[in-house]
Amino acid sequence: MDAASDEDDTTSSLTTSSASLTVDETVSLSRVTAVANGWMFDFMFLSVCRCFRERNLDDFNASLNTLEAIIVNGSSPLRADQAQKKNIVAFLTRVMHGKDLNVKFEEDDDVLPLMSAVNIWKSLRKTVTEDSLFENIATLLLVQAVAVCLEKGQTSRARTVLKWLTERHDIAQNVSAKVSVVCCKADIYHPFLLNFSFDRLLETVQGYLDAYMERNPSDFLLKAATRMIQSKVVKEDSMALDESSLSEESTRRSTEDFGSTNEGQTTFLRRKKKLLLPKDGEMLMCQPESHKTPSVRLNSVPKDGEMLMCQPESHKTPSVRLNSVPKNTASRLTCQEVSPEQSCSKSNSEPRKPRKKHGKWAHSMDARLKKGVERHGAGKWALILQDYDFSGRTSVMLKDRWRVLKQKNLV
Numbered sequence: 001m002d003a004a005s006d007e008d009d010t011t012s013s014l015t016t017s018s019a020s021l022t023v024d025e026t027v028s029l030s031r032v033t034a035v036a037n038g039w040m041f042d043f044m045f046l047s048v049c050r051c052f053r054e055r056n057l058d059d060f061n062a063s064l065n066t067l068e069a070i071i072v073n074g075s076s077p078l079r080a081d082q083a084q085k086k087n088i089v090a091f092l093t094r095v096m097h098g099k100d101l102n103v104k105f106e107e108d109d110d111v112l113p114l115m116s117a118v119n120i121w122k123s124l125r126k127t128v129t130e131d132s133l134f135e136n137i138a139t140l141l142l143v144q145a146v147a148v149c150l151e152k153g154q155t156s157r158a159r160t161v162l163k164w165l166t167e168r169h170d171i172a173q174n175v176s177a178k179v180s181v182v183c184c185k186a187d188i189y190h191p192f193l194l195n196f197s198f199d200r201l202l203e204t205v206q207g208y209l210d211a212y213m214e215r216n217p218s219d220f221l222l223k224a225a226t227r228m229i230q231s232k233v234v235k236e237d238s239m240a241l242d243e244s245s246l247s248e249e250s251t252r253r254s255t256e257d258f259g260s261t262n263e264g265q266t267t268f269l270r271r272k273k274k275l276l277l278p279k280d281g282e283m284l285m286c287q288p289e290s291h292k293t294p295s296v297r298l299n300s301v302p303k304d305g306e307m308l309m310c311q312p313e314s315h316k317t318p319s320v321r322l323n324s325v326p327k328n329t330a331s332r333l334t335c336q337e338v339s340p341e342q343s344c345s346k347s348n349s350e351p352r353k354p355r356k357k358h359g360k361w362a363h364s365m366d367a368r369l370k371k372g373v374e375r376h377g378a379g380k381w382a383l384i385l386q387d388y389d390f391s392g393r394t395s396v397m398l399k400d401r402w403r404v405l406k407q408k409n410l411v
Contacts, residue, residue, distance in 0.1 A: 034076050041070050042218035045085050049209055052092050055202070060096055064089065081216065084127060088212070091120045095205055099148050099198065114145035115161060118169060127212055136382055137204055139175055143196040146179050147188065155186045174386050191392030195385055361401055365390055369398060370411060378402065 044067040051060035067089065071078065078086065094117035097103045105116040118141045121134075128134040142165055149158035162183060166176055182190045372384030381395030390398065405411045 030076075037070065037074050037076070038079075038082070039221040041067070041074075041082055041085075043221040044070060045089065045218055046213075046222060048089050048092065049213065052096060052209070053206055057096060060093075064093060084124075085216075085218070087120060087124060088127070088209075091117055091124060092205070092209075094120065095201070098144060098201075099151075101148065101152060101154075110160070110164070112145060112148070112161065114141055114148065115164065117141055118145070118165065122169070128208065129211065129215075132380075132382075133204070133208060137201070137208065138169075139172070139382075139386070140196050140201040140204060142169075142171060142175065143179060143193065144198050144201055146183060147193050147196075147198070150183070150186055150188050150193075155183065158183050158186075172386065178386070191389070194392055195394055359391075365393075366401070366405065366410075369401060369405075372398075373402065373411075 044063055047063040048060060048067060051057075051063055071086065094105055094113045098114045098117065101112055103113055105111070105113060118138065121138060121141060125134060145161050145165065146158045149155070149161055162176070162179055165171060178192050182192055187193075368388040368390065369384070372380075372388055375387070376383045379399075381398040384398060385393075385395055402411070
């Protein structure tokens, strides 16, 4: 699909609408501009969420810059729903850069991306319908804020992060105690860290986003653009079909005309050969020159098709502008890069976590599982994992084991 052609069609439509607006004095141009800006805001919000789902950091930063430009250059203040989406984007930005200790979002250089994400997540409490989901993401943020420091080999900094979080936020005592034990051991392969991994954080946040988008659709401009592209594709396919039919008809007629000409030439040669034969009683004094009927080769005629010669324009991903946002805003979307002297250098590759093999379920673990269900109830596997040690098993494994116990009438 030719993007330039699409822009021309859109521009012509807007020009026609613009002409009608100048005639209708009852329509305010400022109100039309506000509506259009709202559509663009929603479209870029969708783009940011899509890049987060695809884990594409370059496209995420490019969409983030465009959204920030729409907010800064907007002629009217943000509505309540737009301010809410702005905070969600700020939260996603910090999670997306969660493992980069060189990126700063706050004026305090000691505040890491995930530490800043905890602050914003607290302000998004009203956007979450389930209390368990809100607490689960808060716990994952706390654990990973400490874990990323341990993965970089910064044990003392991990203790500082834990102290900072416990002083400013309400954290479950059992979770704080387990994270403290992990910091003392500096064990990045501890079962507790493996259960509350960074991948699980991303998946849980994605589940929150899906639920929010279902309750707050923001795809009006996306659907309108999709309908326009689909109608144009149908029109172009119809035109291409007509041109192909005309080309085939022209080729067929050319072939028939060429065949008729060749047949007439062969008949003429046969008549000329008869004229050279001797009459009765006469001797043939000379021999006619040997004449070969020229063979005619009908080459295939190519169909009249069009070849796409255009090449996609080279796209250079714009670098992220790490500008600070005024203090009166709720949060900053972009981040500031600090020099390597202020923090440890970023590791280009993260250590791969080994796949741990689990043995059989011990009677002691079954007893812990029963106590956890009595305390929290069946289905609260994440909370049970926080209270008891199951040797690195996940909440899914706990659910499967509970089902086995019920089938054996052991509970």
